Amino acid sequence: MYEVIFYLTTAIAVIAVGAILVVRHPVHAALYLIISLLALALLFFLLGAPLLAALQVMLYAGAIMVLFLFLIMVMNLRPERGRPLPLPSGWGWPAFLALFLWLELLLLLSRSPSEVVSSTTEVEPKAVGSALFGPYLVVVEAAAVLLLAALVATLYLSRKERP
Amino acid sequence: MSFTQWLLTFIGLALVLLGLILIAALMVYGERRILALLQDRLGPNRAGPFGLLQPIADFIKLITKEDFVPPFADRMVYTIAPVIVPLTVLLSFAVVPMSNDWWLADLNIALLFVLALSSLRVYGIILGGWASNSKYPLFGGLRAAAQMISYELPMVLALMGVVMLSGSFSLVEIVAAQELPFIILQPLGFIIFLVCGIAETNRLPFDLPEAENELVSGYNTEYGGIRFVFFYLGEYMGMLLIAALITVLFLGGWHGPWLPGVVWFAVKTLALIFLFFWLRTSLPRLRYDQLMDFGWKLMLPAALINLLITAVFGLFWMEN
Numbered sequence: 001m002y003e004v005i006f007y008l009t010t011a012i013a014v015i016a017v018g019a020i021l022v023v024r025h026p027v028h029a030a031l032y033l034i035i036s037l038l039a040l041a042l043l044f045f046l047l048g049a050p051l052l053a054a055l056q057v058m059l060y061a062g063a064i065m066v067l068f069l070f071l072i073m074v075m076n077l078r079p080e081r082g083r084p085l086p087l088p089s090g091w092g093w094p095a096f097l098a099l100f101l102w103l104e105l106l107l108l109l110s111r112s113p114s115e116v117v118s119s120t121t122e123v124e125p126k127a128v129g130s131a132l133f134g135p136y137l138v139v140v141e142a143a144a145v146l147l148l149a150a151l152v153a154t155l156y157l158s159r160k161e162r163p
Numbered sequence: 164m165s166f167t168q169w170l171l172t173f174i175g176l177a178l179v180l181l182g183l184i185l186i187a188a189l190m191v192y193g194e195r196r197i198l199a200l201l202q203d204r205l206g207p208n209r210a211g212p213f214g215l216l217q218p219i220a221d222f223i224k225l226i227t228k229e230d231f232v233p234p235f236a237d238r239m240v241y242t243i244a245p246v247i248v249p250l251t252v253l254l255s256f257a258v259v260p261m262s263n264d265w266w267l268a269d270l271n272i273a274l275l276f277v278l279a280l281s282s283l284r285v286y287g288i289i290l291g292g293w294a295s296n297s298k299y300p301l302f303g304g305l306r307a308a309a310q311m312i313s314y315e316l317p318m319v320l321a322l323m324g325v326v327m328l329s330g331s332f333s334l335v336e337i338v339a340a341q342e343l344p345f346i347i348l349q350p351l352g353f354i355i356f357l358v359c360g361i362a363e364t365n366r367l368p369f370d371l372p373e374a375e376n377e378l379v380s381g382y383n384t385e386y387g388g389i390r391f392v393f394f395y396l397g398e399y400m401g402m403l404l405i406a407a408l409i410t411v412l413f414l415g416g417w418h419g420p421w422l423p424g425v426v427w428f429a430v431k432t433l434a435l436i437f438l439f440f441w442l443r444t445s446l447p448r449l450r451y452d453q454l455m456d457f458g459w460k461l462m463l464p465a466a467l468i469n470l471l472i473t474a475v476f477g478l479f480w481m482e483n
Contacts, residue, residue: 027240027293034286054275062282063312066289070308073293073301125272125332 006046013039026072030065037061048122179267180253187399188218194440201444228388233295236385240294245383245390247287248397251280252404259407260335262417262424273334274326277408278319281363284401285311288365288372288382291394295385303381306451307372311363313458318359320466324352324473325412338416346413351469353413355462360405362458364398366439368446371454406435 016036020029037060045053132140192207192215199206208214232238258273260266270276285308292304326332328348329340346353362369373381383394410416410431417424449457 025237027237027290031240031290050270050272051275054272054279057279058275058282062279062285063315066282066285066308066312069286069289069293070305073289073305073308125275 002046006043009039009042009046012036013043025078027069030068030072033068034061034065037065051123051125051128176267179256183253183256183400183403184396187396187403188222190399190403190436191221191395192218193436194443197437197440198444201441222392225392226389230388230390233297233385235296237294237296240290241385242390244287244291244294245386245393245397247290248284249393249400251284251287252397252400255280255404256407258334259404259411260338260416261428263339265425266335269333269335272332274322274332274337277334277404278315278322281404282311282315284397287394287397291386292372292382295382297385299378299380300382300384303372303378303384307365307382310365310369310371310454310458313455314359314362314369314462317355317458317462317466318363320463320470321352321355321359322412323470324349327470327473327477334411338411338418341415341418344413344415344418346415349413349469349473351465352473353409355466355469356413357409359458359462360409361439361442362454364401364405366402367443368449369454370448371451374448402436402439403432406432406439409435 013036016032016039019032020036023029023032038057041053041056041061044050044056195217196206196208196214206214207217210216210220232241255277257267258270258276260269288307288311289304292300292302292307295301325337325345328345329337331337331340365372371381372378373383375381378384383391386394407428410428414431414435415427416431417428419427422430
């Protein structure tokens with residue numbers, strides 16, 4: 001039952017990510033990216049991390065991608081014509097690096113079939129919270145300072161010129 | 164689960180869905196009658212007793228209209244967009260507890276689930292506006308995107324106070340923790356959530372995505388027939404959801420003397436919906452820059468201060 005859901009979700013994620021490369025219209029590509037993000041959220045949920053799944057939907061699918069769409073709509077991006085695949089010219093190196101990752105994955109999958117984790121433990125939101133504000137407190141504070149710096153920088157860059 | 168259990172579950176789900184759609188349709192009727200009352204008119208009173216059959220008459224009229232896709236629209240997105248709005252709202256109702264043993268699902272991340280779905284609801288409106296490929300819907304969609312992102316932040320932050328007090332994301336546990344309704348302990352959080360909730364459902368005074376006198380009808384201008392019904396019912400069900408959430412989170416849900424829990428839940432929710440209708444007749448629409456200023460410069464700092472006060476008080480309370 002869960003395996004069927006898992007494989008179906010994985011298939012949807014892979015197809016959606018593949019479609020981003022092929023689809024011509026930027027808005028359609030953004031929609032496929034949203035679908036793949038939602039599929040990933042479902043995978044997180046299946047792997048026992050409901051908090052992570054909810055945050056993935058809220059932050060990535062629900063906030064960041066809305067801004068993406070907003071930008072595409074404001075800039076009025078239109079599909080390019082006369083090219084079979086709208087691949088940018090610099091796709092060679094990323095594809096090469098991705099190939100390496102894929103080979104590594106194949107190697108790992110063929111090496112250790114016995115060490116595959118078969119059972120999952122559900123991580124409660126409380127456990128995540130006490131981990132973040134316990135052993136990882138310094139990291140959280142560092143991230144907060146970094147975000148504050150980014151905020152100040154954005155405010156400075158987007159200020160109105162005063163005469 | 165056995166076959167009969169599955170069957171019963173599905174019948175239950177179908178009944179809940181039909182019930183919610185019917186309630187939304189009756190809300191449209193109720194709004195028209197209440198608006199008429201407050202504006203010294205009669206409102207729709209011809210179809211059936213007191214005009215009660217008006218929503219059904221409207222529905223039949225709308226579904227018998229031609230199913231039309233404008234030739235300049237993006238066909239795929241134009242078709243998907245109106246379905247997203249009611250779908251996400253209906254899914255959210257699964258975790259709303261109506262009485263101490265009446266709910267469909269009790270997730271331990273129920274509150275985040277509702278918020279995640281409400282952030283996905285924006286897509287229906289943005290994509291509907293974009294796919295229509297015409298000026299006014301596009302403006303409506305852009306406004307909706309900016310507005311919903313801006314008001315989601317203070318809304319979530321206002322809810323964190325409630326989560327701190329009850330110590331759980333589960334809506335059932337949040338209601339169970341409210342022997343004293345959280346509106347007394349979190350008055351500021353309640354006001355922020357109410358205002359942001361109205362903004363999230365695009366109701367007056369925050370209905371800029373569909374401001375009739377500037378944008379024709381906003382994001383749904385190019386929609387007609389059954390697709391328009393989806394958008395319209397989605398909006399009213401969204402309002403019902405926000406009212407139910409405020410009831411559950413701040414007004415003590417099913418808690419109340421003498422009457423059974425479901426009745427208390429219904430009374431509180433209906434009172435909030437009446438408040439929404441009332442606001443619509445009483446307040447003028449904000450200007451767009453006022454809307455943004457209000458959200459970012461007043462609501463967000465207020466929500467942060469509320470969070471800070473709750474945290475400090477909670478700390479002392481827990482130590483004693």
